[in-house]
């Protein structure tokens with residue numbers, strides 16, 4: 001668990017930058033590259049609603065756009081008693097870039113759950129089918 005503390009802390013800080021005026025549901029995410037670098041994201045909503053980007057995708061796309069490849073863990077932090085798992089769209093993106101990564105769910109009170117992508121996203125469609 002302690003090995004994930006830095007990732008959770010980074011996601012928690014990113015959450016403070018959430019642009020969530022429509023849902024008021026603020027999410028922070030952080031992804032750790034195999035290089036050790038951590039990239040963060042927050043959810044970014046839009047008045048058209050459908051253009052909203054989740055925190056997980058923002059973090060991953062930031063990392064990809066900076067040339068990073070290969071990730072081992074993703075953290076998601078919200079202020080909810082029931083911890084927030086990645087949505088379906090984010091699971092597809094996490095699988096694409098992180099494969100069977102550790103998924104660390106946490107809240108502001110210190111509750112933490114550990115999952116693996118293969119459990120959260122069984123039978124994915126990926127490059128192996130192409």
Ligand code: THU
Pocket residue numbers: 020023025026027042043044045052053054055056076084085086087090
């Ligand atoms: N959201 C995330 O950023 N990540 C998740 O894992 C779940 C949902 C965002 C999208 C939207 O801005 C708000 O939370 C409510 O759905």
